[in-house]
Amino acid sequence: MGAKRSEEAGVKVAWRLSEWASRLLEPAEREAVLGDLTEAGRGPLLSFVEVFDLVLRRQAGHWKNWRPWVAAFGISVPTSFLFMGDSVALCAGFVKLAGDATGGNIAPGIMILALKALVLTGWSWTCGYLVGDVSGRTLWCSILAYGSPCLFCLSRFRIESLSRSSLLLFVFPLAVGIWHGLRGPRVGSRMAVCAASIITLLAVISEVCGPGGTGNACSWIGSLVLTCPAWFLAIASLAVTKESAKPETSLLEREQHESI
Amino acid sequence: MLGEFEYLLITAAASLADAAYGAAIRQEIEDATQKSCAIGAIYTTVDRLEAKGLLRTWMGEATPQRGGRAKRMVEVTPAGMKAAKEFYLAVERVSRDASWGPSGARRPV
DSSP, X not given: OHHHHHHHXXXXXXXXXXXXXXXXXXXXXXXXXXXXXXXXXXXXXXXXXHHHHHHHHXXXXXXXXXXXXXXXXXXXXXXXXXXXXXXXXXXXXXXXXXXXXXXXXOHHHHHHHHHHHHHHHHHHHHHHHHHHHHOGGGHHHHHHHHHHHHHHHHXXXXXXXXXXXXXXTTHHXXXXXXXXXXXXXXXXHHHHHHHHHHHHHHHHHHHHHSTTTTOOHHHHHHHHHHHHHHHHHHHHHHXXXXXXXXXXXXXXXXXXXXXX | OOOHHHHHHHHHHHHHGGGOBXXXXXXXXXXXXXXXXXXXXXXXXXXXXXXXXXXXXEEEEEEGXXXXXXXXXXXXXXXXXXXXXXXXXXXXXXXTTSTTSSXXXXXXX
16 A cells, blocks of 8 residues: 555656656647657656656757857856956945045945946846847856856855845846846847947946046956946847848748747 | 658658657657657757758647647658658668678679
8 A cells, every 4th residue: 555655656756747847848849748758658757757858958959059158158157256246346335435434525435336336237237138138048057157156255255344145236137137138128229239338438437436546457357348248239239120121031040040 | 961860750750641740750760760769859850850941840739648738740841852862862872782782792802
């Protein structure tokens, strides 16, 4: 009796795993594959193995394109470290300002920090949008690529005057950007160019007025790197606008472009 | 030139005609090769051949045997038939003098 119950429980778990794994497939393909396995009378464990095999093949297929590599290793990993650095610098700036509050006028200091916060938000959103747009189907890897450096730095965070969460100020705008890149309407070319220009201008102003002034080369390079995604988006949206003005491309070409 | 598995798939689909869909194609290939065939291999190959214009697919009707799930129907295009025929003729030509070929004789050294 006990053995039969545990066998039934095992069968249930195996079917659940198959259904869960099949959610990683496209809806039409999920329906076809599960139907084929049901028709063939494959047991629950074999079905799970077959579905998982197909999921792995599909995921591997996405990586033949350059987009997931750029999203995960060209954008996510380097910008994760830069964003964490900027987040900590921003928090440290506010803490220092609060400490100096008994002194003179802090309004210029607050304005500069507010500017830096706006720039960080703009950078995070554009990087998130780009990652969501470019690598929708391998987003899990891009998120892992953002998360791993964060976990690494969180485990080694030693600044006593600041909380560990000061590393993660960029996370919310990044997540919103990823959501918009994945599901939201496409950013128009005018809006993209406008956003890139504003972000660049604010970044330049915050660098010039910041503590390093014009002399801190590392800070300038970091700002340049973080501004690149915004300009990439602007150029890409201009190219899309130009393409849509041409005669209609074939369905296959459009599907191939949208497939990653 | 087609790959070996691509040829098997196209030929199985052509043989099944109107009844060509995932599970049936897999059974046909397994019967011919006497080896098991992963459903993942079938569907990734179908997509690859469809992208090359050698197959056409669409979602068919659901049946109770499939738990009310639809089938993915497969049809070989004229380009697919031509590619399969070229592969078959190439295999025939290259196998002519092989010991397991139709003549059963080795070419003299």
